[in-house]
Amino acid sequence: MKTSTHQHQHGNKFTSFFCSLFGHHYVVSKKVTQHIKEYKCIHCQKEVTTDVSGKLSVLTPQMQEINSTLEDMYQKRKSRVVHQVA
Numbered sequence: 393m394k395t396s397t398h399q400h401q402h403g404n405k406f407t408s409f410f411c412s413l414f415g416h417h418y419v420v421s422k423k424v425t426q427h428i429k430e431y432k433c434i435h436c437q438k439e440v441t442t443d444v445s446g447k448l449s450v451l452t453p454q455m456q457e458i459n460s461t462l463e464d465m466y467q468k469r470k471s472r473v474v475h476q477v478a
Contacts, residue, residue: 407435418448424459425466 411417416438418431430441430451439451441459449455 411436411438422459424463428459428462430459 411433416433417435418433418440420429421432421439422430424430424441427446428442430439431448432439440448441451441455443449443455451459
């Protein structure tokens, strides 16, 4: 089971201040589908994902579950297409 503190999840006060001043520096942490990705700020560890309109939204547990389901469906469809072509 993964345990985390508030500080670990969103960084310390300095990095939070840095991000509020200069903005977050997001990097892709997970590719869900070809168009949907999850991102994490390298400074404060804030996590976001692309939503249905293509904008960044906070990565809530509900969004993580949706992304996980989408990833499973995407992988199954992708493998089925590969098998049909072969």
